[in-house]
Amino acid sequence: MTPMSKKLSWVAAVGLLASGCAETPKELIDARAAYKRVSTGPAAQTNPVQVAEARKSLDEAENACATCWADVVGRDKAYVALRTSERAEAMSRTALMGQELTSADAQLASLQSDAVAAGQAKLAAANAASAAALGTLGKTQAQLDADRAAAEAAQRKAQAALDKIRGKLTVTDRGTIITLPGALLFPTAKSSLSPGGRRNLVPLMDFLRTDGRKIVVEGYTDSTGSMDTNMKLSQARADTVMNDIIKDGGIPADRISAVGRGPENPIGDNATKAGRELNRRVEILLLNPPK
Amino acid sequence: MRHLSKLVLACALGTGCATAVPQAKIDGVQKSINGAADAVGSQSGVAADRLADAKREFDSAMQMAKSGSTDDALRVLEKSDSDAKLAQALGVEGTTRSQLQSVLDQIKTLKAQLGR
Numbered sequence: 001m002t003p004m005s006k007k008l009s010w011v012a013a014v015g016l017l018a019s020g021c022a023e024t025p026k027e028l029i030d031a032r033a034a035y036k037r038v039s040t041g042p043a044a045q046t047n048p049v050q051v052a053e054a055r056k057s058l059d060e061a062e063n064a065c066a067t068c069w070a071d072v073v074g075r076d077k078a079y080v081a082l083r084t085s086e087r088a089e090a091m092s093r094t095a096l097m098g099q100e101l102t103s104a105d106a107q108l109a110s111l112q113s114d115a116v117a118a119g120q121a122k123l124a125a126a127n128a129a130s131a132a133a134l135g136t137l138g139k140t141q142a143q144l145d146a147d148r149a150a151a152e153a154a155q156r157k158a159q160a161a162l163d164k165i166r167g168k169l170t171v172t173d174r175g176t177i178i179t180l181p182g183a184l185l186f187p188t189a190k191s192s193l194s195p196g197g198r199r200n201l202v203p204l205m206d207f208l209r210t211d212g213r214k215i216v217v218e219g220y221t222d223s224t225g226s227m228d229t230n231m232k233l234s235q236a237r238a239d240t241v242m243n244d245i246i247k248d249g250g251i252p253a254d255r256i257s258a259v260g261r262g263p264e265n266p267i268g269d270n271a272t273k274a275g276r277e278l279n280r281r282v283e284i285l286l287l288n289p290p291k
Numbered sequence: 292m293r294h295l296s297k298l299v300l301a302c303a304l305g306t307g308c309a310t311a312v313p314q315a316k317i318d319g320v321q322k323s324i325n326g327a328a329d330a331v332g333s334q335s336g337v338a339a340d341r342l343a344d345a346k347r348e349f350d351s352a353m354q355m356a357k358s359g360s361t362d363d364a365l366r367v368l369e370k371s372d373s374d375a376k377l378a379q380a381l382g383v384e385g386t387t388r389s390q391l392q393s394v395l396d397q398i399k400t401l402k403a404q405l406g407r
Contacts, residue, residue: 057373076366083341083373090380097387104394111401118405 027078028065031058034085043092050088057081147210154207161203175213175287178204179267182220182237182280191236193244201241204284205249213286215256217242220283222276223263235260241282312356312364320349320368323375330382338381345374 035058038044043051058081065074158178159169168179185197193201208215219238221230238258245251263270268278324345331338348371355364 073366076370080369080373083370083377087373087377087380090377090384094380094384094387097384097391101387101391101394104391104398108394108398108401111398111405114405115401 025065025071025075025078027075027082028061031061031078031081031085034082034089038085038088038092041089041092042096043088046092046095047088050084050091054081054085054088057084147212151207151210151212154210158204158207161200167200173288175285176211178284178286180241180282180284181277182282183277185241185282186237189233191233191240193240198244198248201244202248205245208245208249208251208284208286211286213288215242215245215251216285216287217245217256217258218283218285219258219260220265220279220281221263222268222279223266223270224276227262230262231260233260234262237282241284245284310361312352312361312368316365316368317353317356320345320352320372320375323372323379324349327375327378327382330379330386332382332386334382334385336381336385338378338385341374341378341381345371345378348374 035054038054039051057077061074061077061081064077065071067074155169155176161167162169162178162180166181167184168177170177170179180200184200185193187194217238219234219236219241221234223230235258238260242256242258245256246253263279266275266279267281268275270276270279324342327342327345331342348367352364352367352371355361355367
């Protein structure tokens, strides 16, 4: 090699090295951009320590890249600087989300508290409604008990009155039957109440009024005379008693009916005077409600 | 004498022929990778990608260390560590985002229930 060519070789070598140093690696460009982003973003406030680490890492990369023979080292340092800036950004985003999470947690706790309060209010309202319903039920039950006691007292009173007039009160599956001897209510062959007959009905009125069941008044005769006459007489007597109960007992008309049955269903022997007297009767039925 | 000087220079510029990668450095990077793996968990995306990079670089660095390329190994370990720490930060970010979304969903549901 001539002295001239030696000199040219050195110039070429220096030129190559110079051009290598002048060329900025892509990794360093990315690292610079990342650092610029992180140092001007929220991370500067939320994560200053990590941003400072990113600055230091970028400085090391810049220094390494400034030494042309350490090309690979520079690129790797820039790689590390890029990651350090990206890490600072990620930590900053996390910090901001953490603040949002804290706020959201507080809002959630408040809403949960409201929801619990609303649930308790709803429960309290339901309890109050239940209590009111129970109160009403209790009152109704108390009323029912009082009504039952009044009816029982009226029945005892009626029974006592019937005992005096040889009447009878019978409890059957069909209902309660009050049997009144016809002679105590009506003059012979008449269908209008005698004054004594009306008095005899008075003690029954309380019982009939308080009982509340449907009432059927049935008129009966003995077998003496024609069937037609007996049917008409028994119907007329039943109607008379029914009307008296409606008028003096204050029983609603739709709660009571009357039917004449003539000589049906005798309870005494029509061949004897005592039996015929038993058969001439009025029965007041207090019908049990259908099951 | 001139030969000896060249040898010393070569060692100085080369791969650090007389020194090994410090165990503390290896342990530190391994710890970063383990922390990142915990934070990333079953997440996918960039966090998982960075964790994979960190592991790959760590394995590569270990190979370099084994073959005596100490300086290269240290350089790649630095890259592995930076990827692991970034993966960890991204993993924590992903978890925080999920938690936040969950709370926001609960708020939305409760608001609807309360008619707000």
